[in-house]
Amino acid sequence: xxxxxxxxxxxxxxxxxxxxxxxxxxxxxxxxxxxxxxxxxxxxxxxxxxxxxxxxxxxxxxxxxxxxxxxxxxxxxxxxxxxxxxxxxxxxxxxxxxxxxxxxxxxxxxxxxxxxx
Amino acid sequence: xxxxxxxxxxxxxxxxxxxxxxxxxxxxxxxxxxxxxxxxxxxxxxxxxxxxxxxxxxxxxxxxxxxxxxxxxxxxxxxxxxxxxxxxxxxxxxxxxxxxxxxxxxxxxxxxxxxxx
DNA sequence: CTGGATCCCTATCGATACTG
DNA sequence: CAGTATCGATAGGGATCCAG
Numbered sequence: 001x002x003x004x005x006x007x008x009x010x011x012x013x014x015x016x017x018x019x020x021x022x023x024x025x026x027x028x029x030x031x032x033x034x035x036x037x038x039x040x041x042x043x044x045x046x047x048x049x050x051x052x053x054x055x056x057x058x059x060x061x062x063x064x065x066x067x068x069x070x071x072x073x074x075x076x077x078x079x080x081x082x083x084x085x086x087x088x089x090x091x092x093x094x095x096x097x098x099x100x101x102x103x104x105x106x107x108x109x110x111x112x113x114x115x116x117x
Numbered sequence: 118x119x120x121x122x123x124x125x126x127x128x129x130x131x132x133x134x135x136x137x138x139x140x141x142x143x144x145x146x147x148x149x150x151x152x153x154x155x156x157x158x159x160x161x162x163x164x165x166x167x168x169x170x171x172x173x174x175x176x177x178x179x180x181x182x183x184x185x186x187x188x189x190x191x192x193x194x195x196x197x198x199x200x201x202x203x204x205x206x207x208x209x210x211x212x213x214x215x216x217x218x219x220x221x222x223x224x225x226x227x228x229x230x231x232x233x234x
Numbered sequence: 235c236t237g238g239a240t241c242c243c244t245a246t247c248g249a250t251a252c253t254g
Numbered sequence: 255c256a257g258t259a260t261c262g263a264t265a266g267g268g269a270t271c272c273a274g
Contacts, residue, residue, distance in 0.1 A: 012160065014153045014172050021227030022220070023152035030147015032267075035140035036131045043129065048236050055131050059268065064237055074233035085235060085274090095230055102226035103139070109219035110138030113212055116191035149247075165256050176248065181257055202254090202255060 025099070028073055033058050033066050038092075041076060042100045046089040075099060142216070145190055150175050150183050155209075158193060159217045163206040192216060 029035055033055060040054040052063055067090060070076040075096035081087040092100065146152055150172060157171040169180055184207060187193040192213035198204040209217065 012171070014156045014160070018224055018228050019153070019156055021230075021232055022224045024232065025223060025227060026143065026147040026152050026220075027149065028147075030143040030145075032144065035143050036136070039131045039136055043131070054129070060237070061269085062267065065267085067237095072233070074230075088236065095233075098229065099223075099226055102222040103143075105219040105222050106142060106216075107135055107139045109216055110142060111135050112215065113138075113191075115138055115141065116189070116212075177257070178249085178259095179247070182247090205256065 028069065028075075029099070029103070031066065031069070033062050034070065037063065037066050037070065038075065038096065038100060038103075041090055041092055042097070046091055048088060048090070051090065070096070145186065145192075146216070146220070148183070148186070150179050151187065154180065154183050154187065155192065155213065155217060155220075158207055158209055159214070163208060165205060165207070168207065187213070 029038060036055040036058065037051060040051050043054070045051045045054045048063065048067075051067075052058055052060060055063075067076065067078070071078050071090075074093055077091050077093045077096075079089045079091070081089065146155060153172040153175065154168060157168050160171070162168045162171045165180065165184075168184075169175055169177060172180075184193065184195070188195050188207075191210055194208050194210045194213075196206045196208070198206065
């Protein structure tokens, strides 16, 4: 937005950088399963199969898809240990840990209010 | 999850009530435009047309859809003033204000980290 | 075990036109 | 002003099968 916009309308357009970042984060973790996956990894599940087992109803395919998104977004680190067979581990990145911490108040919000409808 | 699940696996399944509430909230506000609309109303835009003007790229149709969802979720209150023509106003409910406050750390998170990729 | 590839159905969303 | 109706394109996501 421009200053003249605000002067004209009395409120700012909602497209400032900070807001765009927050909304894009929400649109990422708001996707189906993303929240649960982040939570699961945050709680200590590191293996692919562990995560599938931890998040109720999550399929192999969607986990693969979401992990790629989350990894691409810098929220999760993927490491491959050269065992036989290889051991793949997923962990929260510093960024991912920070995000989870930033989501804590939202969890408290969830505790405060009954789901409506 | 059950206690035996946890004892068997070493980590909990992610389906506790608190988590479900938080993820459903994220899936609601993570929908396209929802975040911006909430922000806009939080910043003082109350009229339908004001909100459209405030959120860049938002169409009439999507605003109508999202407002219905947010109203249904108890986040926004819709009031009709019996003027001619009628004046419809949207405001954050107490719940909506609490949600926005709970989302504040996420905005700060957005300030801390550059968008990746 | 960790995924990739494919099929296919549905939900979502943008554009446009129309109404009380 | 504040929406609704309809259409078409596309993205999301479940099921299943396959592979390193």
